[in-house]
Amino acid sequence: MHISLAITGAGGAGVITAGQLLLDLLAAHGLYGLMRRSYGPQIRGGEAASLLRVADQPVYCLDDRFQLMIALDWKNVDRFVDEIPLGAGSLLLHEESAGPVPPEIQREGVRALPVPMKALAAQEKGGRMNSVALGLAARLLNLQPEQAAALLDKRLHRKGEEAVRVAQANFEAGYHWEGLPEPVFSATPASTPPDWTLTGNEGCGLGALRAGVRFVAAYPITPASDMLEWLSPRIEQLNGALIQAEDELASINMAIGAAWGGVPAMTATSGPGLSLMLEGIGLAVASETPVVVVDVMRGGPSTGIPTKSEQADLDQALHGLHGDAPHLVLGPLDVPDCVLTTQWAVHLAEQLQAPAIVLSDQAMGQSRMLARKPAEIQFIGQRKRAESPGTDYQRYAITADGVSPMAIPGTPEGMYTADGLEHEPGGKPSSAALDHVMQLDKRARKLEQHDFGDLWAEMAGEGELAVLTWGSSTGAVREACERFCRQGGRVRMIALRLLLPAQTDKLAQALAGVDHLLVVEQSHSRQFDRYLRAWHALPVQPRVLARPGPVPFTPGEILTELESMS
Amino acid sequence: MSEHSQPKAAVKPAFYKSGIKPVWCPGCGHFAVLSALTKALAWLELPREQTALLSGIGCSSRIPAYTDLYGFHGIHGRALALGTGLKAARPELTVLVAGGDGDGLSIGGNHFIHACRRNMDLTYILMDNQVYGMTKGQASPTTDPNWDHSKLTPHGTHMQPFQPAALALAAGASFIARGFSGDPAGMTRLLVEAIQHPGFSVVQVLSPCPTFRPEQKGWKHSIHAWDWEATDDAVEAARRIHADDGMHTGIIFRAERPVWQPVRCQQTTVEAIEQEFVP
Incomplete structure (x- = not known):
């Protein structure tokens, strides 16, 4: 049993907030849900939509049709009309004062119903239409208003008592609006209700922390910034560090520097940033330094569609490095899987002393999902360290599995120079054909011979x-x-x-x-x-x-x- | 400061050398930089395994392998980023970064100004010979605009050179000095002071390239020491730098500025953080 609904409006109208509150409300009812964010590049005055699906079991994608759409206005609605397919029987609630339903929205069999959301909101000084819309949605989904009141109190508490009271009153006005038809959905709570709410970007961040990442280099880019912002205060509470870098060239090299110092390290970016990082990732291959780069893919090429999703960075992740450069490329499969896949990527990078690129995307990264708590994974991949290297220590020693013990700065007698230049086993630069092939072989071997088990x-x-x-x-x-x-x-x-x-x-x-x-x-x-x-x-x-x-x-x-x- | 010129008996400079033969040309100023660096490390008696030297690409950037420290010879222009990440992750290490004028001021120019601004406790040795040597003699950001010996810019660059000290000062570096490879004792003193300085210290070393800039052999006649003490007044420092011919050596500017370091706050556990995902 499931239903899909969209809440749309101009950027800044609060439709994303309304969607997130609705998701919280679903969780309080023991229901599952998924909310995808669709928005334009503008901060204010653009367009935004919360695309939700509600069900009594976990849902990982949007549905074929939307049964319900609540439009706070018609501003730029044409920009995401393709992402909100309505059909026969769909119910369209739209702000009365915004004018008639635009032709690109109207479809055969859609029931359009003008609602005075603006007027209902204005019953309270400082009232907002998004709270009214939340009330309308809650009523049509047969959700309990008492739960909503408590939730608004919890979520808006920091804005003060008056803000909570106004939102609650707006919600009630929407919920009890006399023009509403019968509820379109009636769900019984799932037998095993969701116990987690997370976005894919939070999932990648958490997976990294679970795996022991304690250094993050960050350069802002949509749609990866919110992962970095999530990590920033939390990594500090785990005795780690996050640096805002001056550009992506710096962030990848900062992460490599930290990882070389023995601290598992990561950076996150999107397509254009990954392009800038590719040379650095090649350095991680050659110097055998573990590092993880999460690419939250967006529409490309170039600046492309920064706020919307695409799976088109695969080519550059696979083939973007110069030279013969074996590395890891992974892709999480859904929102909760972002935790597992990123955690696995860190373990693999550490164990194999190689860079790993994790390809998430905007659709996963910025979707919020009600889910079951992702299980802890059973494996732990740790870096093989040279604890007591001795005078004959060779950082890039030729080994059977291709992995050479790594001396971490601070280890007596382990001093060596890591190098992006081809080198002999001791790390000394070498352009000799034999050294080149021996090092190419070992770097390839450590990935080819590794048993990746069932998670592939x-x-x-x-x-x-x-x-x-x-x-x-x-x-x-x-x-x-x-x-x-x-x-x-x-x-x-x-x-x-x-x-x-x-x-x-x-x-x-x-x-x-x-x-x-x-x-x-x-x-x-x-x-x-x-x-x-x-x-x-x-x-x-x-x-x-x-x-x-x-x-x-x-x-x-x-x-x-x-x-x-x- | 004169006692800095002689290492203490306990640790010899050779202790910090790897024994790998440098790729540098005979007469290259970088030999003296390596020597002065190892003398400074010996004077400071820094434990080798607690000291890291990171670099980019270019003749000067080959220096890590010639030391017996933890070294990282990275990619062109990114040495300061490597060092910044290392220092943030391992604040207890002494982190030194070295490179040339092309590596640090052209391809790595953005990292240079931001490293100055961030003011982490790093020492940056900028070995300035006003030429790209490794690629066989092209003009760098510190090359005179009329130098017409490069096949790439046979009419000169027609661009004003950067004055590294002015750039560092404007970007917020808290320690700025200039040394000369022909004065190893003076350079050793500068490096000791730079390493001891809490914050980002920039040491520009005029280090002649006998192969592509043979006229730089004449630098030994035009170098002169500042006849004043280092200032902590940025306006005064700017005046001195801009009034200078670029050949004065010594500490130009030294000030106490907030040093970037990781925020240390109330600690928690991953398990506790996971509680926030419970709806």
């Missing part, structure tokens, strides 16, 4: 039909496969969490017997499809469902593909 992919289902995907597209794919199976279909879903080093044998095994294959990715140039062809042996020519951001995949359109392929 999420797999479900069986059958000769399979879907391959990655990252935030997983949510819609997962749900499409579930629907397909409920209809009696058989399908295997494989979502790759580890992209590099490519788990070629494991994927071949997972695809054994498949005769129809669908690839789903949010990129115009089919970057994931090309990755699969380059690194893997696919049993059949895949059908590719690829499109650029920002419109997310819905389960319904993937289901349609599956139906047409079976």
